[in-house]
Amino acid sequence: MEEQTYKVPTMAEMAAQNETPEVLFWVGCAGSFDDRYKKVTIAFTKILNKAGIKFAVLGTEESCTGDPARRAGNEFTFQMLAMSNIQVLDMYGVKKIVTACPHCFNTLKNEYPELGGNYEVLHHSEYLQQLINEGRIRTQGNQAFTGKKITFHDSCYLGRANDVYEAPRHVLESLDADLVEMKRCKTKGLCCGAGGGQMFKEPEKGRKDINIERIEEALQTGAHTIAVACPFCMVMMTDGLKNKEKEDSVKIYDLAELIAQAEGL
Amino acid sequence: MEIVQQVIFILLLAATGWLVARRVGVIGKTIRLGRDEDRRDQPGKRLSMMLRIAFGQKKMFDRPLIGFLHLAVYLGFVLINVEVLEIVIDGIAGTHRVFAPMVGGFYGILISFFEFLAVGVLVACVIFLIRRSIVKVPRLQPERHREMHGWPALDGKLILVFEIVLMIAILSMNAADSVLQDRDNAHYTQTGTFLFSQFLKPIFAGISTEPLIIIERFAWWFHITGIFIFAVYVTYSKHLHIVLAFPNTYFAKLVPKGKMDNMPVITSEVRIMLGLDQPQEGAVVPEHFGAKDVQDLSWKNLMDAYSCTECGRCTSACPANITGKKLSPRKIMMDTRDRLEDVGRNMLANKGEFVDDGKQLIGDYILEEEILACTTCNACVQECPVLINPMDIILQLRRHNIMDESKAPNSWNMMFQNLETNQAPWKFSPGDRLNWAQKLNE
Structure with a gap:
């Protein structure tokens, strides 16, 4: 089989050639800089390439959406970042955005309109589901996950914040895996402990760390694969798993990585 | 004698009304201290949300058993108020069971239905009290949650005891009333037997008419005074939710939960800092x-x-x-x-x-x-x-x-x-x- 060369065009390159992409892939800070989540970015980029999507990224023109600043209470920094992002997005005439980060997703989708930025925003779980439904992703025939137990950890900013519960589950079902739910799932899902700026500070004094409470619940399902859909959840759950010394027997993957694996990418 | 009772009743009713009105005034005034925010958009959506969540108690049924028991107390509270209306009219006018002649044979059925609700309230409140005090549901325990220390924990139990006592008063009143009806006392209108209080009649059967009238009157006064006290108490306790649940669900956020309010x-x-706008004079x-x-x-x-x-x-x-x-x-x-x-x-x-x-x-x-x-x-x-x-x-x-x-x-x-x-x-x-x-x- 001919080896595919994967491409990541930037908006600037596209604009120079007078082209407009179908969709902007908003990579996010974790997707750009966090070593673990860069793998997710790469997996999702491969999927977009394989499916033949005309997409682009902002590259160095992308900034943080401002979510952690806003949640921490720093509205000035949030709005400065948001405004400059909106200027860049509008300069390129962006209409549709997909992102693998629920925090970016929530901010772009719900909070940018009030500041003048109006886009159709999708989380990559929703986008992947669309591609699967349209037959642009084919995972059939690959037995990698058949019958394997997978549990999905709901991200607060995807679930409760935006009522996206089914899309990530549909994506996992396409793997023909055995989806097992944790005791607290969907609307009752327990936070990983990173939201609201917690990712960037030490937790307050308590009996236990939140990610330990959550990883224990995930391990109780007996699944050897824990699926996540958020860079912060990925960090917190991975730390929890290390704490339990289970990183050899249990693996944590983002939805995009699982799909890429099933596609043999 | 009758007129004295009527005067006392009217004074009590007026005092209750005044205390409740004054308290409602304070609550309204302090709520209006808050920052202005328009929550009147999409009235249709808001109304349907209020009907589902407050009126229909949708979220209470996330825990079906508790939802069912809570519904019993809620229905009891709302519907037994029809009987309270009769009691208030009787109290003011010096009549006795003023609705009985108006609705005829249906009256017995109506009161039996209220007794059914009263028993529902009674059972639910007893179970709630057991959950708080004996089963010790963790989220209700001051030992685990410091905000529940003292008054809040007592408030929660007090209101349940209150409701249990009020329901016992209704049933005793009706049972004594039935016994007096059986003795063809002219003052006690014939209504037929009631669904639940008939089983309490043997308690009162051995008592002669004079003291029994006093017992019936006492239960009647105890019940209505209890309701007056309850009405005032509610406005000071956590139980304001019985009223505020309705406006509170009506005015709830309609946007996705993830969206923070803009500043x-x-x-x-x-x-201005980004040079998109010019600074306004006197801003x-x-x-x-x-x-x-x-x-x-x-x-x-x-x-x-x-x-x-x-x-x-x-x-x-x-x-x-x-x-x-x-x-x-x-x-x-x-x-x-x-x-x-x-x-x-x-x-x-x-x-x-x-x-x-x-x-x-x-x-x-x-x-x-x-x-x-x-x-x-x-x-x-x-x-x-x-x-x-x-x-x-x-x-x-x-x-x-x-x-x-x-x-x-x-x-x-x-x-x-x-x-x-x-x-x-x-x-x-x-x-x-x-x-x-x-x-x-x-």
Whole structure:
């Protein structure tokens, strides 16, 4: 089989050639800089390439959406970042955005309109589901996950914040895996402990760390694969798993990585 | 003699009305201390939400057994009020069971139905009391949740005992009444036997007519006085939710839970800084940002505080609380209400004007440690059966702490700094944003 060369065009390159992409892939800070989540970015980029999507990224023109600043209470920094992002997005005439980060997703989708930025925003779980439904992703025939137990950890900013519960589950079902739910799932899902700026500070004094409470619940399902859909959840759950010394027997993957694996990418 | 009773009754009724009205006035006035916020859009959607969540108690049925028991108390409370109306008319006019001749044979069925509800209330309240005191449902225990120490824990039990006693009074009154009817006492209108109180008749059968009339009258007075006291008590207790659940669900947020309220003042500042707008002559720069006290919160946050019935579903779902942090969303609501009550008392004592008492919501009631522990996961918002939003208050308090007081953990200051200089929360060069792409074809 001919080896595919994967491409990541930037908006600037596209604009120079007078082209407009179908969709902007908003990579996010974790997707750009966090070593673990860069793998997710790469997996999702491969999927977009394989499916033949005309997409682009902002590259160095992308900034943080401002979510952690806003949640921490720093509205000035949030709005400065948001405004400059909106200027860049509008300069390129962006209409549709997909992102693998629920925090970016929530901010772009719900909070940018009030500041003048109006886009159709999708989380990559929703986008992947669309591609699967349209037959642009084919995972059939690959037995990698058949019958394997997978549990999905709901991200607060995807679930409760935006009522996206089914899309990530549909994506996992396409793997023909055995989806097992944790005791607290969907609307009752327990936070990983990173939201609201917690990712960037030490937790307050308590009996236990939140990610330990959550990883224990995930391990109780007996699944050897824990699926996540958020860079912060990925960090917190991975730390929890290390704490339990289970990183050899249990693996944590983002939805995009699982799909890429099933596609043999 | 009759006229004396009527006068006493009318005086009691008037006193109750006055006390309740005065209290409602204070509550309304303190809620209006809050910041203005328009929540009147999409009335159709709001109405249907109120009908589902408050009237239909949809969220209570997340836990079906509790939902069912709560429904019994709710229906009992609403429908038995029809009987209370009759009692009030009887009390004023000196009549006895004034509705009986009007509805004829149906009266017995009606009262039997009310007795059915009364027994439902009785059973539910006994089960609730057992859950609080013997089964010790964790979220209701002061040993586990410091905000429940003292009055809140007592309040919860008191109201249940209150309702149990009131229901026993209704049933005793009806049973004594039935026995007197059997003796063809002219004053006691024939109504036929009642569904439940007929089983209590043997208790009263051996008592001669004179003392029995006194017992029946006593039960009648006890019941109605109890209801009057209850009416006043409710306005001071956590039980305001029986009324406020309706407006509180009607005016709840209609946007996705993830969306934070924008601060337009800052938007105009930022637009000027970015050169998008010209500074306006004489534009008012706000004195402070976010909320440090109840007056800075929106009126809806304050209505939320009065609507809270301290059930603790929020706290039992809060990841910070579950893992032993000081944050409890229920405490956020109770503290907000406590502060509001203190402000209300202050205003009453100072001719309606609030006089600075050197206290504020953040610091004196809610601790910084509590609001710092929130992960903004929305679990508390999701859980509340009457759509209270504790997270909204937490985030407004954070805005005050950060923007007015510059009170942030060091690591947050680092994060802010990184965002301002590198446009990322971590210390990476913006020029390296696309470096990940180099590994794409490895």
